[in-house]
Amino acid sequence: MLAAGAMEIMRMVQTGFQYLALLQFTAYLMPPHANVQSGATYDYIIVGAGTAGSVIASQLTEEAHISVLLIEAGGDAPLESTMPAAVAFLKNSSYDWNYIAEPDLHSNQCHRKSSPEVILGKMLGGSSSLDYMVYSRGHPTDYDNWAKIVKDQTWSWENVLPYFKKSVKVDDENFLKSPDTKKNYGSGLIGLTIDNRDYANNLLESCSEMGYDIVTDPESSFGYSKMLVSMGEGERHGSGIMFLKPAKDRKNLHVLKNTFVTKINFDEKRNAVGVEALTQDGRTLILNAKNEVIVSAGAINSAKLLLLSGIGPKKDLQSKKIKVLSDLPVGKNLQDHVSVMIPIAMETSMEKPVDPHVYLAPPVIGYNALDKSQKYPDYETASFYAHSRQLLYYCAYTYAFNYRICDDIYMLMHGQDDIGKMGLMTDIIHLNPKSRGDVKLKSLNPIEPPAINVGYFTNEDDIDDLVKFIKEFIPIVNTTFFRSIEAELVDTTSGSCYNYEAGSDEYWRCYVTCVYTGLNDYSGTCAMGSVVDSRLRVYGVQKLRVADASIMPFITRGHTNAPVVMIGEKAADFVMEDYKKKYC
Numbered sequence: 001m002l003a004a005g006a007m008e009i010m011r012m013v014q015t016g017f018q019y020l021a022l023l024q025f026t027a028y029l030m031p032p033h034a035n036v037q038s039g040a041t042y043d044y045i046i047v048g049a050g051t052a053g054s055v056i057a058s059q060l061t062e063e064a065h066i067s068v069l070l071i072e073a074g075g076d077a078p079l080e081s082t083m084p085a086a087v088a089f090l091k092n093s094s095y096d097w098n099y100i101a102e103p104d105l106h107s108n109q110c111h112r113k114s115s116p117e118v119i120l121g122k123m124l125g126g127s128s129s130l131d132y133m134v135y136s137r138g139h140p141t142d143y144d145n146w147a148k149i150v151k152d153q154t155w156s157w158e159n160v161l162p163y164f165k166k167s168v169k170v171d172d173e174n175f176l177k178s179p180d181t182k183k184n185y186g187s188g189l190i191g192l193t194i195d196n197r198d199y200a201n202n203l204l205e206s207c208s209e210m211g212y213d214i215v216t217d218p219e220s221s222f223g224y225s226k227m228l229v230s231m232g233e234g235e236r237h238g239s240g241i242m243f244l245k246p247a248k249d250r251k252n253l254h255v256l257k258n259t260f261v262t263k264i265n266f267d268e269k270r271n272a273v274g275v276e277a278l279t280q281d282g283r284t285l286i287l288n289a290k291n292e293v294i295v296s297a298g299a300i301n302s303a304k305l306l307l308l309s310g311i312g313p314k315k316d317l318q319s320k321k322i323k324v325l326s327d328l329p330v331g332k333n334l335q336d337h338v339s340v341m342i343p344i345a346m347e348t349s350m351e352k353p354v355d356p357h358v359y360l361a362p363p364v365i366g367y368n369a370l371d372k373s374q375k376y377p378d379y380e381t382a383s384f385y386a387h388s389r390q391l392l393y394y395c396a397y398t399y400a401f402n403y404r405i406c407d408d409i410y411m412l413m414h415g416q417d418d419i420g421k422m423g424l425m426t427d428i429i430h431l432n433p434k435s436r437g438d439v440k441l442k443s444l445n446p447i448e449p450p451a452i453n454v455g456y457f458t459n460e461d462d463i464d465d466l467v468k469f470i471k472e473f474i475p476i477v478n479t480t481f482f483r484s485i486e487a488e489l490v491d492t493t494s495g496s497c498y499n500y501e502a503g504s505d506e507y508w509r510c511y512v513t514c515v516y517t518g519l520n521d522y523s524g525t526c527a528m529g530s531v532v533d534s535r536l537r538v539y540g541v542q543k544l545r546v547a548d549a550s551i552m553p554f555i556t557r558g559h560t561n562a563p564v565v566m567i568g569e570k571a572a573d574f575v576m577e578d579y580k581k582k583y584c
């Protein structure tokens with residue numbers, strides 16, 4: 001069992017990292033743990049020091065007279081979270097919430113478990129400390145659609161673009177000189193790096209041969225390019241370090257680490273007045289917010305906390321005997337991107353030593369639509385060159401497919417000699433899935449994980465769409481470069497789809513429901529327009545905002561980290577504007 005061996009190695013490396021964490025290499029990059037007593041009062045309490053929470057805390061504490069308590073269930077982000085090549089190791093560690101979803105419709109076919117893993121960062125920086133760092137903003141129409149939902153222009157593309165620009169910088173003269181970068185980048189804290197390794201050029205030539213545009217800026221609506229990743233000087237630029245490091249010595253920022261918020265407290269007029277939290281050593285703290293509580297616990301845990309606090313669907317809350325403060329569809333509308341892997345076996349090549357400061361594999365990204373006259377893309381291709389041995393790790397560990405499938409892929413990719421082969425692994429990603437899941441409470445015990453129904457393929461149109469996207473992509477193996485190296489598509493289903501004629505729609509439908517993966521871009525559970533208004537205030541109560549991936553009414557046509565940073569920046573502005581109206 002090759003894949004089982006690869007998993008053992010992954011676990012051993014993780015154990016090594018656990019020991020390294022005892023040395024606290026990253027502590028100097030983050031704010032210290034605050035000494036906070038039960039009963040203490042702050043101007044604002046932020047729940048979750050993740051992607052959005054770190055941005056908001058950093059922006060609010062720029063005003064020295066505003067006190068902020070930032071409460072995070074995890075601790076400091078560890079050394080491996082800063083190293084781009086170690087990106088995969090944090091999954092299933094103590095820095096992940098390690099949630100398991102309810103069984104879904106198809107996972108039992110080719111995955112090791114019949115329930116998908118739900119990966120979420122549990123540390124300063126949250127999921128931005130363990131994500132794959134692909135920088136993408138989504139398409140302008142995403143935000144114009146959000147604006148339509150709330151019937152005002154607060155979230156139109158025109159009004160979110162300045163916030164995207166504000167948080168990032170690109171130190172690459174050639175990239176910025178190109179006409180299609182459209183002056184879309186600013187001089188913010190998060191560095192962005194274009195991976196310029198030559199490997200990618202052959203694939204880009206093949207895309208051009210297929211008639212697709214080659215662009216410099218992956219943020220162009222359509223086209224294929226080298227990937228932009230949230231990295232600077234060879235290190236991950238996640239929200240935790242990039243936003244909290246500059247704020248770490250501020251006297252008005254108090255960070256409670258390893259502390260789990262269990263409930264939002266309200267007064268009799270439904271004003272949020274603070275939270276209850278559980279410390280690592282089992283103490284319960286009652287903490288007060290003079291102005292507001294801001295929930296930034298991510299799409300799964302924000303929904304859970306609101307439900308525990310009496311904000312959610314009346315019927316569900318009453319069935320759990322929770323007093324209903326506001327009857328809202330909290331937890332509904334859960335969305336994620338789903339991808340299907342397409343490996344292509346390529347030329348023989350030597351493995352290169354791993355450099356921890358280089359992105360794990362040279363990547364190419366493409367945005368495409370079946371209808372070429374359409375203004376927005378409906379699928380993305382994220383392609384990585386990797387050695388067959390690396391692919392074994394992706395298959396078994398990252399994608400959690402069953403060992404039989406991973407062993408077969410490895411044998412097909414690796415070939416007969418000891419050197420092994422390079423492969424091109426492409427994730428075909430549905431950018432606008434119709435399927436929806438939900439988050440519900442399993443019990444009243446706040447420590448117990450919620451019931452997460454990821455909902456993949458509950459709308460079968462998503463399967464049909466993916467079949468069409470795959471069929472449009474795979475002729476790439478017939479382009480000049482891939483023909484010259486005798487590249488071959490690898491059947492990853494390990495016999496599961498042999499009942500169907502290879503290449504038929506039925507075959508590809510079987511393929512899709514075998515080797516799909518959710519991308520952990522969870523969003524939509526406290527959606528704007530149904531749970532929060534366009535200034536992210538929760539309907540039916542006062543002094544409570546939600547600001548994180550949960551507020552997206554529709555998932556963006558790209559990945560979700562950059563949009564969440566933008567949401568954090570905008571939320572901080574809303575809070576400051578309201579503060580100034582009240583006090584200035």
Ligand SMILES: Cc1cc2nc3c(=O)[nH]c(=O)nc-3n(C[C@H](O)[C@H](O)[C@H](O)COP(=O)(O)OP(=O)(O)OC[C@H]3O[C@@H](n4cnc5c(N)ncnc54)[C@H](O)[C@@H]3O)c2cc1C
Nearest residue numbers: 048050051052073126127131132133134261298549559561
């Ligand atoms: C494995 C993986 C790979 C990804 N790859 C990419 C990518 O390449 N590109 C991209 O753009 N996006 C990617 N994403 C998605 C992106 O990282 C997330 O959408 C985004 O970071 C979510 O931000 P957030 O603020 O909503 O939540 P988070 O960043 O998850 O922050 C929530 C924080 O709240 C804390 N918290 C939760 N509950 C409580 C509580 N009760 N009390 C106290 N604290 C609490 C959590 O510990 C966490 O720190 C990936 C995600 C994952 C998991």
